[in-house]
Amino acid sequence: MPQRQLILDLLLTAFLAPLVSSLVVIFIGKRIMGKAAGWFATAVMAGAFVCSLYAGALWMGQADHSPILLNIPWIPIPGTVAGWLYLGAMIDSLTIAMMSMVTGIAMLVHLYSVGYMAGDSRYERFFAYLSLFSFSMLGIVMANSVIMLFVFWELVGLTSYLLIGFWFEKRGPQLACKKAFVMNRIGDMGFLIGFGILFYKLGGVLLLPAAQGGMFDALRQVIEAEGHSVTNPPLWLTAAGIGLFFGAIGKSAQFPLHTWLPDAMEGPTPVSSIVHSATMVAAGVYLTARLYPILTPGAHLFISTIGLITLVMAACMALVMTDIKRVLAYSTLSQLGYMVLGLGSGAYAFALFHLITHAFFKCCLFQCSGSVIHAAHHQQDMRYYGGLWKKMPITAACYLICTFAIAGASLPFTNLGVSGFYSKDGIIAGTVNYGHAMMAGGYHFGWVFYWGPLVVAYVTVFYMARSFALTFLGKPRDKHLYDHAHEAPWTMWLPQVALAVMAIITVPMLLPYFDLIVATEPTQTVAGVLEPVPWLQQAIEVAGHHSAGMTLTHQALLSGLAWILMLVLGIALYLPGMKHSSRIAALPGVKWLYTWAINKFYFDALYDTVVVNAFKALAIVIAAWDKHLVDGVVNLVGLLGKLVAWGVGRFDNDIIDGSVNGAATLAQTVGGTLRQTQSGRLRQYILLLFTAATLAAVVAVYVLTIG
Amino acid sequence: MITVTLHHFVLVSFGLVAAGVACMVTKRNAIGILMGVELVLNAAALNFVAFNRFHPWDPTGPAPLDGFIFAMFIIVLAAAEAAIALAIILNLYNNLASVDVDKAREMKG
């Protein structure tokens, strides 16, 4: 169909354009383009955005929403069912939604970076990295097979490493980028284990490119066909699902691999705004969404638990942070926890919708904080801020709007709100159903699954209000900083405004994101088919369209009043700065919690001691092994060679030369002995003569007579 | 009475040969060695003559003379050889001022 071909071409252009721009900037950016490199990259990204929008429009206009497939055989793997490793593209509704989101945000961040990174010595290289990152993220979104997804997954990890460690002269970024990469790797190890389990059990089927139902849908059909759909879900399937999810844990910074995300704030703010809010961390959620068809109820439980823990823990930590970027980082962690919990509870559509809305408002929040940091000459501690709304009104307004978004603001007692309202409340509703279903099945702890997100929803508003108040409201606490503060250049506040606008209007009624996502919702999941946990099955099915839970949610959130309440409370408490909060933190019961939270629950210390030191010790042991044993063996071999050579030399010297010399000596001795017959004495000659004659005669006679 | 036959003459020549050999081997005087040689030659000639005398012979033909002639030539050659030997001994005496053969040891190997 020509229109589908056009859609495919447009999206491929959007996919490959950032790669081309990255290569161009890398090679000629510094020498030829100079400042224009940034504009060039932004323009290319804008072109990609336009392409994906147009493709999206065409897609929406179509009736047939079956996935468009492009399968390019890449590496032959003889002996398997698939026969090849495939590259290519699989384009369904979710892909369309993600593409437009990613290209849009990438374009805005490129524009923002033109302002933020101006004057940096490696200005052009930043854009090369940024474009490469965008290319990698688009690769994940468009992947048509697990292998291709994993390739671009790794590429995303690499480029985020390059971006976080962009200012590599400083110690902080060096350590942070290494930490990010290593923790991602640990997650990927789990991913590969899960993949390995599936490969072991199902064979080369895994390598098949996406069929009509999405990447893992084919897999689900295969699993069913093998007859696993009837009895207990096999343990290996749960294990595989958990393993694959581990990749998401690493990438999306879930508990326990969450410690890299706050440290990643060492990178430039544009990096934080794209990588750690909108795209890379979202990749984990995207992967889990694609995994959906093969997740067993056990895997679902695991995912929900992880999401819940992350959610709660990160919110606690965000409450006490004083660095503005760290507050936003922990906020990201918390929101990712929401998304993961949503997926685990079966609220597939709302979790993914939250991914998209979160991308907009978190990106905007980071960019606002970047403007503030830029204006404050890289002072990031909020205790030095205060009253900046007068100096930076646009930034402050954008920040406020996005605070509403993250709070899930809505007009009280109505169903109208900003984007965050729909997505977050949807997730909570899903968890309500899930928790209720669990409790109905006899698991009495099921209530944590919805009380947790509910409480954290309050807390979220509170800490966002806190950061807003500390930064923009109240009296300036550092006069020098306040005097020098100024509004950001237009290249920086324009993207903020655009994103803030998106944060408001990305509602199901106005923009088609939600519909696109719902269109790809897996109708049949393994969990849905496997029966022995009927309440779970019911819960997941119902959670997909959870009008039942929504009621309870709205009630719990005081029908839209809760956010107003917490906002006011937060602003009020932090208007005069840290005065009141420090007094509260000093209270006996609270102080202990505070200490724990501010030390990030001692996870960093724990990992450092247990993991890092263990590996260092192992490295020392292995180095000693290498040096003494392996080198020792090599030295021994050398010594043996020397010994052998010595032996051979001795042999050659003594025996061979000796025999030659001995022959000569023998000849000499014999000659010397025989020589004595030639004494010169006549009588001896005569004697010998006659003796010989006699003997000869005897012999002759003997012979003649006998013979 | 014992009949003197060939054996007796041959035994005598044996005795002469033994004496000649002993003389040649043991004498330090060069002329002594020459004398030993003469003895041996004599013994040989005697042997020839004895064999010539006692050899079976057809009485109707001429008498055998081979042994005689041979012995004659032995005598001739003995004389010639004695002359040469003495010339050598004179040379030896001129060079070493002595006829002791033990002094002529320059040709040792």
Place this chain on the structure above:
Amino acid sequence: MTLAEAHPVTRVAPVLFLALAALTVASAWAIVASPNIVRMATYLLLTLTGVAGMYFMLGAELLAAVQLIVYAGGTLILIVFGVMLTASNPGLVLKPCGWEWAAGLTVAGAMAVLLVLALIHTPLIWGYEGTVPVVSSMEGYGQVASVGRALLSDYLVAFEVSGVLLLVVMIGAAYMARKRGGIKGVAQS
């Protein structure tokens, strides 16, 4: 008739033979035993005479005469001249030591033993049959005429060659024994 009966010579032959044999062999061994060169020459004369006598007994009269004239009267005198010319000290006695005696006598003895054994094991029974005629009945046996005739007919080549030989010997001996600028190291007595 046996040989002993046929010829009167054969009757006295054993005693004569024994005497001559004793003389010859004893003189020969005396040469060996004597350290004095002049005594050795004397004993050699006696030996040569004894051998000549044995030639007479064997009927070889010419040869016996030749022996006496040439050998005893020529060669021996030559030897005595040699003794005279090389006498540095007349009383000088050159004696070999003991083991040399042993070695020499052993070799001589071994040779003698060998020869005797050979003789014993060789069937030489001539002279016991009546095939050997009496010497006196042999026509011209050992006479000058027959020997001369034989020399110039059957043995002509040997005769001529020995003549050449004697010539060569004479020249050679004369050349070898010529006087060369003084006798070195001779004690002036």
